[in-house]
Amino acid sequence: MGCCNSKLPPQTACYHDGSNETPETESSEVMSSDDEAAGSQLVLTLLSASNMPRLDLFSASDIYAVAFLQVDGEPRPPRVTWPVKADATNPVWNSSRLLGCAEEGAVVVVDFYDHDESAAYDVTKLSGSRPDFIGRAVLPVADLPVGGGSVEALLELPRRSLSLSSLRRALQPPGHPPACTLARVAPSMLRGPRRKVVYLIRHGESLWNEAQADKDVYGMLSDVDHPLTAEGRAQAEALAAQLSAAAGATPGGDSLLESTQVLCSPLTRAVQTCLIGLAPLLAGEGPRVRVVTLDPNLREKRNAMGKDSSGKWVGGKLQAGVRTTLRALYDDAPERAAPLCEVPLDLEMVQAKWWLGSRETEASVDARIEELGARLCYSPHNVIAVVGHSHYFRQLFRAQLDERATLDGGDASALTVQKLSNAGVARCEVEFRAEGARITAVQLLPGTELV
Template structure:
């Protein structure tokens, strides 16, 4: 069974189980709603069940990977001084979801699923989860730490920028998605820079993964940080999300009306509204990057990243230009619409690979 087949199998099992339990759960949700103001565990359980319901809807009717390309008249056009940004895209470390479903499907697979389900039930009345907004696995934490060590050992401009040793560091900004594995990767992998510059990481809903699966549903409420207790041991001083995260762009989990393209455009609009030259996505997602490359690289330009996954804690640098297209609206009128294009010759793998 390959990765996509296993994810589809798990998706169908979850759909069936949650539909069967929906009627009985309604009365339980009413009781939880009454108990929530008095018991934190009841509030966590209520919120978890609500997110599982949202995850069910995404599994069943989400169009996160499906969008209609705008009707374009001609190629994207650029002014003589077209704005350009450099994006350094770092994929997150291995997640607990990856640990269960991406390590092969031999004898150990059933055991991994059983242990994950057992842990999920144990964590139901807590802010933690294995499947919803999957956190970094122990290997994922080590991968983020290893990335920091590799960057510390190198003297090239990209490594110096990412560890905060370059004068250009002030011309860059760090951002990540609102999913826990992304935030954890950013804070662990770029810890040397963060401790040196004392800057904040911008948590951005528009970077949320392009997926139907429940590991892509964010636990954090709008403008709040998720549970990040696992980070405590990685910082010598007391860890506080308030001092390390800017949550103004975390508008909560993606909506059913959202899709990858809308989030791409929202993210890129934000990038070009910033004064910094370099945007560091310090904990991006594999499918997000794959669809981003397919959308903004020229169609006739073949690149491995359009078809393969970026490795965990892999680092890709590229430049993207802002231009415009003549788009046809519903009434057949044409208007200029902002669009973007990745410069093919700028693609450079800094760390890791695609596989």
């Protein structure tokens, strides 16, 4: 089907202890401080699936997953979901969900479905028109590695009558059977801070931004995945200079330079901004990060005419393409491009097509934002840099800004209607609650404006 925008399966966050209340104390406990209570909570990580059958005639399946615990053959709530991966044979999620208390003898059940835009099926309520069922993985909780390592579980496939879907699958070449890879978040992770600092960084000016300002329709539509302009490069370099100037100051504990994880949209303008603007962080010694994780959840919202939100490359070709564009951007100073090209990129989540070719719905973007929240929640890092796009960040604020949140000590509502300036940075304090991630305070770094 290829374009999965409407009626996305609802996600169940259940990040923590089921309470929607903000704790009265300053406790940094996510779960109960009692080791035994925390240890009984199962947070399941769905890393990936492989060799998934094709149930669509003209493309790979659009796959999403639903998981729950089962005891003595009886399913236990909640049912949690992982969002649709379009046209996916080997989808990657690498994110976690809280399944609740794992009783003795419990098994994990993970069901995989082929999303159909015409199906209005609510997997959390088992109601509506059922989508195509792909298969089921069942694994005893006791077999899940705790705090390191993963396990592969083969899928049990349903018996199908002869139909177009089964004929399509029968024509597939033989190979390894469908499987999924699972892991369990260590109980110690559930006792980490329930608050994190996340820096949202918008990319510098791109060729599309420039063409839009000049009302150059041809420049906007003649290409996809536009790189930075010379002005965008200068904006990213100004951010790098700001970070370098701060490097000599006494470490603040949660400053941008103290980030230990960097997530970035795979779109070229974002990756270029990340490598240039965060160079003082990425080139640092000691505990500082030296790798940029490309996360498709961070790509820009795809509007009807938004060809700039479609990618060009996947896998190793993406890394090669970014390096080529960096060298072109620095054709006047190739020695400055060389170290930027040496920063390693984590390409795990961009091995297959990671963008849409048509307009994306609000629900689809919200699902990506919720997925990002789940990744941040169970990340072992507490200060995280996220490089992305203006419309995506604005929708993120609409979805996750707490009603009492402040912006530089005042009203934060402007964040839901305006955009960060190019290469602008917003420091966000984020709490992870039962209903999901909530942003409680935002500060704009010097030089950043809302436009």
